[in-house]
Amino acid sequence: MADPTVMVLNGPNLNMLGKREPAIYGATTLADVERMLADAAKPLGLAVDCRQSNHEGELVTWCQQARETHAGLIINAGAYTHTSLALRDAVTAAELPLIEVHLSNIYARESFRHHSYLSPIAAGVICGLGVQGYVLALQAMAEIVKAHVA
Template sequence: MPHRPTILVINGPNLDMLGTRQPEIYGHDTLSDVERLCRHTGDECGVTIDFRQSDSEAEIMAWIKKARGSAAGILINPAGFTSTSIAILDALLIFDGPIIEVHISPLFRRDEFRHLSYVSKAATAKIEGFGIGGYGFAITRLAELARKA
């Protein structure tokens, strides 16, 4: 069986509360629904999904650093760390593959302080406002990029 590239999917703080936290903004899908979508899309695209969630900035940074040399790409929804974490930006800048930033809601329509994304400075692309469907778009694109690498 040929090697399947791995896509690391990182979910930041409070995303474990999807489905119950502000459904008027984030919808009713849960993190389990997101994981199911990611794994299904990964299977269709021929990639392995390493799916994770943490409220810890340090843990997310460690995952990013460990992905160097082992993951073909990173999909990250930094959530509350989007506009605050230069440390996650620095870790992403160490990664040598494609990075796609995903947000369930459209940040440009949210509070002004949410418009700045440090993660975007390291991202290959950014997808926002498509609900959890944005994860599927990102995995499809990362799989395409992995095949070209």
């Protein structure tokens, strides 16, 4: 039997990770993060399906598709965290456990970043720990998935 797969979605501008505002977001690229997650998934008994889009509709479609094929969602929705009811509705409809990730501490930044449409429906939120937050989210998701299938 194949390992359960967790979909890791990254929203707008995360393709610029390592280049955009490295003082805030660090020098690690999104490709580096995806390799880290693939390496971390194996010993946890998981597989990862990493995707990034600057387009809200594409993220919504992927959440809808994940309902049938994935065991959980890890999402760094970028700016859509603070604006997208459509993404929230798609995550809710997916009926999968969600962990929300942010590289920076959104609560130590501009006030408009303090609100998340995803946090109220997430099993957990990790912010301010840089790229390590993704690995921590995957570790937490492994426990959630194990509990769900047990």
